[in-house]
Amino acid sequence: xxxxxxxxxxxxxxxxxxxxxxxxxxxxxxxxxxxxxxxxxxxxxxxxxxxxxxxxxxxxxxxxxxxxxxxxxxxxxxxxxxxxxxxxxxxxxxxxxxxxxxxxxxxxxxxxxxxxxxxxxxxxxxxxxxxxxxxxxxxxxxxxxxxxxxxxxxxxxxxxxxxxxxxxxxxxxxxxxxxxxxxxxxxxxxxxxxxxxxxxxxxxxxxxxxx
Amino acid sequence: xxxxxxxxxxxxxxxxxxxxxxxxxxxxxxxxxxxxxxxxxxxxxxxxxxxxxxxxxxxxxxxxxxxxxxxxxxxxxxxxxxxxxxxxxxxxxxxxxxxxxxxxxxxxxxxxxxxxxxxxxxxxxxxxxxxxxxxxxxxxxxxxxxxxxxxxxxxxxxxxxxxxxxxxxxxxxxxxxxxxxxxxxxxxxxxxxxxxxxxxxxxxxxxxxxx
DNA sequence: GTCTATACTTCGATAGAC
DNA sequence: GTCTATCGAAGTATAGAC
Numbered sequence: 140x141x142x143x144x145x146x147x148x149x150x151x152x153x154x155x156x157x158x159x160x161x162x163x164x165x166x167x168x169x170x171x172x173x174x175x176x177x178x179x180x181x182x183x184x185x186x187x188x189x190x191x192x193x194x195x196x197x198x199x200x201x202x203x204x205x206x207x208x209x210x211x212x213x214x215x216x217x218x219x220x221x222x223x224x225x226x227x228x229x230x231x232x233x234x235x236x237x238x239x240x241x242x243x244x245x246x247x248x249x250x251x252x253x254x255x256x257x258x259x260x261x262x263x264x265x266x267x268x269x270x271x272x273x274x275x276x277x278x279x280x281x282x283x284x285x286x287x288x289x290x291x292x293x294x295x296x297x298x299x300x301x302x303x304x305x306x307x308x309x310x311x312x313x314x315x316x317x318x319x320x321x322x323x324x325x326x327x328x329x330x331x332x333x334x335x336x337x338x339x340x341x342x343x344x345x346x347x348x349x350x
Numbered sequence: 351x352x353x354x355x356x357x358x359x360x361x362x363x364x365x366x367x368x369x370x371x372x373x374x375x376x377x378x379x380x381x382x383x384x385x386x387x388x389x390x391x392x393x394x395x396x397x398x399x400x401x402x403x404x405x406x407x408x409x410x411x412x413x414x415x416x417x418x419x420x421x422x423x424x425x426x427x428x429x430x431x432x433x434x435x436x437x438x439x440x441x442x443x444x445x446x447x448x449x450x451x452x453x454x455x456x457x458x459x460x461x462x463x464x465x466x467x468x469x470x471x472x473x474x475x476x477x478x479x480x481x482x483x484x485x486x487x488x489x490x491x492x493x494x495x496x497x498x499x500x501x502x503x504x505x506x507x508x509x510x511x512x513x514x515x516x517x518x519x520x521x522x523x524x525x526x527x528x529x530x531x532x533x534x535x536x537x538x539x540x541x542x543x544x545x546x547x548x549x550x551x552x553x554x555x556x557x558x559x560x561x
Numbered sequence: 562g563t564c565t566a567t568a569c570t571t572c573g574a575t576a577g578a579c
Numbered sequence: 580g581t582c583t584a585t586c587g588a589a590g591t592a593t594a595g596a597c
């Protein structure tokens with residue numbers, strides 16, 4: 140037991156810097172947070188920050204790396220997905236929605252999601268990540284899913300890419316609505332509401348396209 | 351002919367500051383633009399800015415006032431809307447989409463739209479405006495529209511608010527996709543694409559709900 | 562690993578002469 | 580209405596002692 144004691148007895152300083160930076164970035168945006176402020180909250184001097192991170196940008200990078208890692212851990216394996224479709228579109232939609240929720244439903248991940256939504260414009264790295272991993276990739280997955288449903292004669296033979304957009308654009312809308320517009324609302328309340336909205340949307344879509 | 355001559359012979363300095371600030375804010379975000387930079391681009395000293403605007407924030411306020419005024423000018427009068435519904439949902443959707451496009455389809459308004467998308471999180475005034483005028487109000491209008499269509503037996507008697515979200519959330523998605531994620535793309539190219547996407551979406555929705 | 566001290570830059574804004 | 584000159588605050592980052 141040498142140092143690392145200031146309020147929280149065991150957490151390493153680097154981790155404290157991570158947590159507090161995330162907290163502040165998510166609340167005020169990256170540019171609006173100063174290194175001084177982070178240091179003050181952590182309980183050390185500004186200069187000590189630079190013992191753990193090369194600069195302010197490096198803290199953000201570390202947060203984003205953590206986010207990307209966490210997301211990569213929570214995807215549904217492809218084989219499971221295919222088996223799930225067999226149980227019918229309703230079950231698949233429901234399970235899919237729960238997977239997304241799970242990616243957001245921790246206080247830490249919620250903050251990072253918010254940070255991403257705030258900085259998506261200002262930061263090219265985050266923007267590119269969003270486009271690729273949170274928009275294009277899911278759209279492709281859903282296109283394949285609808286393609287499979289069509290082949291199994293579960294739904295009408297419509298353009299699977301159109302269906303992917305019809306389904307998934309609503310999720311992006313809910314994301315935008317909460318993280319950009321409605322953040323003052325209670326998180327859990329909104330999540331329950333969003334889950335219900337997404338279920339309604341899936342039900343509406345399914346009713347429109349089922350055989 | 352006293353002052354106001356620097357490249358552009360007739361435009362008042364206050365207007366130049368407005369135009370150049372908008373240009374810079376839309377390109378880099380409000381916080382990333384300094385008063386010095388605006389002054390340099392206009393061709394005057396920083397201190398002269400304060401002869402025309404109280405401070406930097408006041409420039410943004412003036413831009414937003416202009417935006418709100420422009421939007422208020424381009425709405426469809428209620429009576430016209432009702433008459434338009436009579437011509438059938440297809441015509442109404444098409445005309446509605448053209449109205450939205452018209453609100454964006456000038457270089458100046460496009461920049462303000464972009465500025466709004468960038469600063470919606472960082473600026474409470476812009477965020478509240480977005481929520482009220484660009485989300486809640488249109489949703490209400492569309493809810494009424496679907497309600498009327500139901501009463502006229504043009505479409506199935508579904509929940510009109512659900513239909514409003516089904517229709518309009520896609521527009522918000524397209525907004526988000528372009529202004530936040532895809533801005534590097536050519537504006538006109540994307541607008542044509544978005545118009546087509548919105549038409550496809552309307553067609554899909556109509557097919558699902560028509561009697 | 563943290564401290565003090567400080568370099569260096571940029572920012573928004575004001576005072577006062579012309 | 581524009582200029583010069585300048586202020587004070589805040590920002591990131593580094594050097595070197597402990």
